[in-house]
Amino acid sequence: MNLYDEIVAVLHTVHDPEIPVNIYELGLVYEIKIEEGGKVGIVMTLTAPACPAAGEIIFDVQSKLEALEGVNDVHVQLTFDPPWSKDMMSEEAKLELGFL
Template sequence: MSDATAAAQAADSAGSAIPQDELDRLTDDIIAALKTVYDPEIPVDIYELGLVYRIDISDDRDIAIDMTLTAPGCPVAGEMPGWVENAVGAVPGVGRVDVNMVFDPPWDQSRMSDEARVALDMW
């Protein structure tokens, strides 16, 4: 997923009470935080892997994230949401962070960014 796609998903500026410049900063900072979380079996961050499906920033600056795993039986399924919550929760200006694990649609390699494809030599 590109940064522009995530930014579009992260906020609907017409419906937000947050000033656009602050919304843009929050979005960029949240994406940067997500890029610090790695799938321990794959040397690529969860954002570039395409595991983050939705980022929603409420007017109260609470964050809701829908994400998935590369496979439902992933050994860190119970831990990964906490890693994401901690990373995003450390972003200045962020309120409560809720991470929802979803498996619909299922993840597949087409969701990876070009950066991830290069890192994993998956062209």
């Protein structure tokens, strides 16, 4: 498995505590950048700008990715452009939450 796939697998283990679906399937991860020297950049959003679990989610992403072999630095950038919507969820997430 390459580093990108390992990162995606780890992101599948991070959940918003209020929603029983991981952040990747929810469509909250907009971009994964891997640079030389093991630097990883994640551009992501939250289901709402005032999400009370924001700090916990970002910490979870950062600490789990830093534990990967070959990753030396992780930067998580929050964005709300474009704003998240239910349309960004995977089919699996929509099924899990009863939107299909």
